[in-house]
Amino acid sequence: MWYILGDGPFSLEVYDWSCDALGDAAAREFGGFLSGEADPAPHSSGLPVLSDRGFDFAAADFIVNAIAKPAVKASLLPQLTAEGARFKTIIHPTATVRASEIGDGTVICPGVVVGAQTKIGVGCTINYQVGIGHETTMADFVTISPGVQIGGRSTIGARSFVGLSAAIIDNIKIGKDVQINAGAVVISRIKDEKTVSGNPARRTQTF
Numbered sequence: 001m002w003y004i005l006g007d008g009p010f011s012l013e014v015y016d017w018s019c020d021a022l023g024d025a026a027a028r029e030f031g032g033f034l035s036g037e038a039d040p041a042p043h044s045s046g047l048p049v050l051s052d053r054g055f056d057f058a059a060a061d062f063i064v065n066a067i068a069k070p071a072v073k074a075s076l077l078p079q080l081t082a083e084g085a086r087f088k089t090i091i092h093p094t095a096t097v098r099a100s101e102i103g104d105g106t107v108i109c110p111g112v113v114v115g116a117q118t119k120i121g122v123g124c125t126i127n128y129q130v131g132i133g134h135e136t137t138m139a140d141f142v143t144i145s146p147g148v149q150i151g152g153r154s155t156i157g158a159r160s161f162v163g164l165s166a167a168i169i170d171n172i173k174i175g176k177d178v179q180i181n182a183g184a185v186v187i188s189r190i191k192d193e194k195t196v197s198g199n200p201a202r203r204t205q206t207f
Helices: 009-022 070-082
Strands: 002-005 030-035 049-051 062-065 195-197
Touching: 002 009, 009 030, 009 062, 062 070
Parallel strands: 002 030, 002 062, 030 049
Antiparallel strands: none
16 A cells, blocks of 8 residues: 655645556555544545554555655655655656656656756655756755746755746756745845745745
8 A cells, every 4th residue: 555645735636646657556555645633634535544643654565745845844754764654756657857866755747847867856846847957956855836947957955945937047056945936037046045036036034
């Protein structure tokens, strides 16, 4: 049996995309969504929801991550891996991926294009219709929202979040724990722990 970590609305999309990637038997072998709640409410899809408290992660065939928040992923995935969880990388069959490295637990959604010699870390979430240029390096637990375009030879630091339809030009370095707001156009380096908005992207105090 396999399971999905998380039971929010995004988890339903991850379930559908995982079934697309894993084949016809996946739906029959799905064990349920794992929730942090002690007594999870019934899932809106009618699929089972289980509490992750006391769950035997080592007994699962594998886990697919459906948590998008970088800080939560960075906290939970290493902890659960230490408890025996095996996080599976999911690449939707409509994605075109030429990456040289992809870490465990990364989810690559429909319509994504990843250029040659790109390196993608552990536990990344790359949502639908994202374009990532050649030789880009993406560190662990990054989340890329739908419609983002990233130029070649760029670097995205660990636990960073890139918002809906943002654009990053070629050869840009993004630091760790950066928040790039929706629609931002990044044309220069962003240092660690900064939040940026606008065109061109500038530092802001709010996400």
